[in-house]
Each structure stands twice: as C-alpha cells, then as structure tokens.
Amino acid sequence: MSTVNERVETVLPDTGTREWWALYLLAPVVLVGLGILAFPTLVYDRFIWQYLWGPVVADAASQPVTHEGIRAVSGYNAVNTVTYLAAVGYSLPGLRAYLDQLDVTFDARLAYGFAPIIVAGGAMRALEDIGILGDYAVLFITPSIYLVVTAVTVLALGVGARARDRGLVSIPQVVGAVGTVWAIGAVGWAFLYGATSPAPLRLWVPVATTGIALGVTGLYYWGAGVIDVASLRHPLFLLAVFGQTWDGAQNLIGVTFLGYSPKLVVTQFVYRATGFSGSTFVLKLLVTGGIVWYLADAKPEMNRTWWWLMTFFIGAIGLPMGVRGSLRMMLGV
Known part of the structure; x- marks a missing residue:
C-alpha cells in the first residue's frame, strides 16, 4: 500500500x-x-x-x-x-x-419530540408572511425553510445521540428541547408583534382553531374506543388527526369568517365546486380518517421504520400549516 x-x-x-x-x-x-x-x-x-x-x-x-x-x-x-x-x-x-x-428508535416519543420543531417551522413561515424577518426572510420561504428545518433536526438528532451515548438524556428529550425553545421564541415573536401593531389582534383565532383540533381529536379517541379498535388510539394517529384537523380548522375559520380562500389547488377546486366554506375541513377529515384506518390495518405487515415515517408525515404536513394559518389570521395578514 x-x-x-x-x-x-x-x-x-x-x-x-x-x-x-x-x-x-x-x-x-x-x-x-x-x-x-x-x-x-x-x-x-x-x-x-x-x-x-x-x-x-x-x-x-x-x-x-x-x-x-x-x-x-x-x-x-x-x-x-x-x-x-x-x-x-x-x-x-x-x-x-x-x-x-445514530441508532434512533422510531417511536411515539421521537414523534412528539419532533412536533415542536415542526410548529416552529410553521411559525417562522408566518413571520416571513408578516414581513419582519428582514434579510433572513429568504431562509424561511419554500423551499429554503425545508432545508433549515431539516438541518436543525439532523443537528439536534446528532447532539441527542451523543448525549444519550454518554448517559445524559435521550434523543427525544434533546430534539424536543431544541424545538420547544425555537417554537416559543417564534410564536412569542408573533404575539409581541401583534400586541405592538396598530392592527387588531384576533386572539380568538388560534383559540378557536386549536380548540376545534383538540375537540375533533378527542372525539376520534372516544370513537376508537367505542368501536373497540385499540390500534386506532396509537399516539402517532392522534398526532396525525390533530395536525390535519388544525390545518382544516384554520381553513374553516378563515374562509367562513375572515374572507380568506383555500391556497392549495385541490382545496381550491373542492371549494369552488361545492361553494361550501367547510369543504376543506370535511375533506381533511375524510382523507385523514381513511389513511389512518389503512395504516392501522397495514401496520403488522409494513416495515416498522417506513410505517413510522408515513404515519408521522401525515401529522407533520398539517401541523405547520395550521400554525402558519392561525398566526397569519390572528395578525390580519
């Protein structure tokens, strides 16, 4: 050699x-x-x-x-x-x-550890919509924001793995802590901006959207118990239902009471075809329910990692949109 x-x-x-x-x-x-x-x-x-x-x-x-x-x-x-x-x-x-x-364990604890980072991403997108990020706005526009959130997540996982290997804390705890600090900072900034802005602060909007999402998730949990299908009560399914319902709720509130219109091509088409302000909300309930039922039935046959990723993804695409929409409407953007 x-x-x-x-x-x-x-x-x-x-x-x-x-x-x-x-x-x-x-x-x-x-x-x-x-x-x-x-x-x-x-x-x-x-x-x-x-x-x-x-x-x-x-x-x-x-x-x-x-x-x-x-x-x-x-x-x-x-x-x-x-x-x-x-x-x-x-x-x-x-x-x-x-x-x-990194020997990451794909379980409910990791999913809920990721959730604050996703919430932070949605809040940062709302701050960019408001126009208060200055020169850093370019980092929080699609597709840049996906790279930023992914980079933060990967770094948090790496730090969490080292901390776990040294017997300090677990990976979900590190990821959750990073996301929680970021989310509190981003959401707090939005509230501070709203409190000092001359425009009216619609605090009832995030209360209503979050309340609707929590209510529907609670009904889903109760219904899963009534039909006696324990697998439907998996924590990842609860996160998926909550995330998608939150997004549907902000669409429902915005279109019904505040004069907004759905942004996505599919939801725009359904809204125009039906003329029903709650069409996006109903569509998300039906689609999410069908996907959750399929994933619950397919779980025993699917690869564990891919099942986790698919199930988590359902909630992950709803959470940031619910946060972004709720904050934008709260601030009148």
Whole structure:
C-alpha cells in the first residue's frame, strides 16, 4: 500500500460510521462550493442564482430581481424542480443510514419530540408572511425553510445521540428541547408583534382553531374506543388527526369568517365546486380518517421504520400549516 493511500485511510472514517454518512450528505455542498470558486459565472450566476437562489430572493422581494445582469423571477421552474427532486433522492439514503448509525428508535416519543420543531417551522413561515424577518426572510420561504428545518433536526438528532451515548438524556428529550425553545421564541415573536401593531389582534383565532383540533381529536379517541379498535388510539394517529384537523380548522375559520380562500389547488377546486366554506375541513377529515384506518390495518405487515415515517408525515404536513394559518389570521395578514 502506498504512503498516499495510508494517509487517506487514516483521515477518512470507515464506511458505515456516522462520520462517513455525514460526509456523504455534505459531499454535494463541497462540490458546489468548489465549482463556485473555479467557475463563479457559470456555476453561481448562470445556475444557482438564475434558477435556484434567485427565485427565492424574488419571492422574498415580491418582484423579479437582478444579479450581474441576470434576471430571476419567483416560483418553480424546470431546473429547480429537477434539482430539488434530485437532492431529495440523493439525500434520503444518506439520512436513513445516518439515523440507523445514530441508532434512533422510531417511536411515539421521537414523534412528539419532533412536533415542536415542526410548529416552529410553521411559525417562522408566518413571520416571513408578516414581513419582519428582514434579510433572513429568504431562509424561511419554500423551499429554503425545508432545508433549515431539516438541518436543525439532523443537528439536534446528532447532539441527542451523543448525549444519550454518554448517559445524559435521550434523543427525544434533546430534539424536543431544541424545538420547544425555537417554537416559543417564534410564536412569542408573533404575539409581541401583534400586541405592538396598530392592527387588531384576533386572539380568538388560534383559540378557536386549536380548540376545534383538540375537540375533533378527542372525539376520534372516544370513537376508537367505542368501536373497540385499540390500534386506532396509537399516539402517532392522534398526532396525525390533530395536525390535519388544525390545518382544516384554520381553513374553516378563515374562509367562513375572515374572507380568506383555500391556497392549495385541490382545496381550491373542492371549494369552488361545492361553494361550501367547510369543504376543506370535511375533506381533511375524510382523507385523514381513511389513511389512518389503512395504516392501522397495514401496520403488522409494513416495515416498522417506513410505517413510522408515513404515519408521522401525515401529522407533520398539517401541523405547520395550521400554525402558519392561525398566526397569519390572528395578525390580519
């Protein structure tokens, strides 16, 4: 073995370790950085700015923006869509392997530990809607916000794993603590802004949306007991029902009482087709109920990790939307 090979092997960790998977995930970032240094005009100006970063900046500015004579407009395009899909496809094996190396236990405690981070993400998106994040707004616009939330979550998992290995605290406790501090700060900032703003503060909105979500989740829990299907009372199902109902509740309140309209293509279509202000709420109840019933029935046959991810995902896509909508309407945005 040559001297060069020996030096390389002493520097790089063995494949399969946490460090190796961290390198796997960071490799594209390093390559892009080297490309920017070597070919700044081609890599940054003509690719990253024009198709990736420029549209995000344009979204934050609510108008087209120009850099080095290159114009960028907000919204998705063919290049950034393909790039985002490729990035997700590349990262998923690395993330799952990284979590396996951390020896993460996918259970209800971890799901509820993740919940505050998701709430914080929704609150930060609302703060961006309000327009009080200044130059940092670009970090909390789609798709940037997904990268920020994922990065915080991965770092919290890594710190939690080290703390667990040293016998200090568990991974869910660390993740939950990070998310709770972030969520309290973000939601508190929104309330502080509302308290000092001349616009009326609709405190009844988050009370109503949260109350409806809690009420429906309670009825769901009671109904699962009545039909005597214990598996439907799994904590992840409760989180999924609460998250989706919260999103449905903020749509219901906004459309019925405050003159808002559904944003998603599917919910817009249903609302226009029915003319019923509660169409999104009813749709979410029916779809969520069907998915939960299917996942409860399929749980014994499915891979444990994928079942956990699918079930958690149902609640995770509802929670931030419920938070964002409730805060926006509370502040009159």
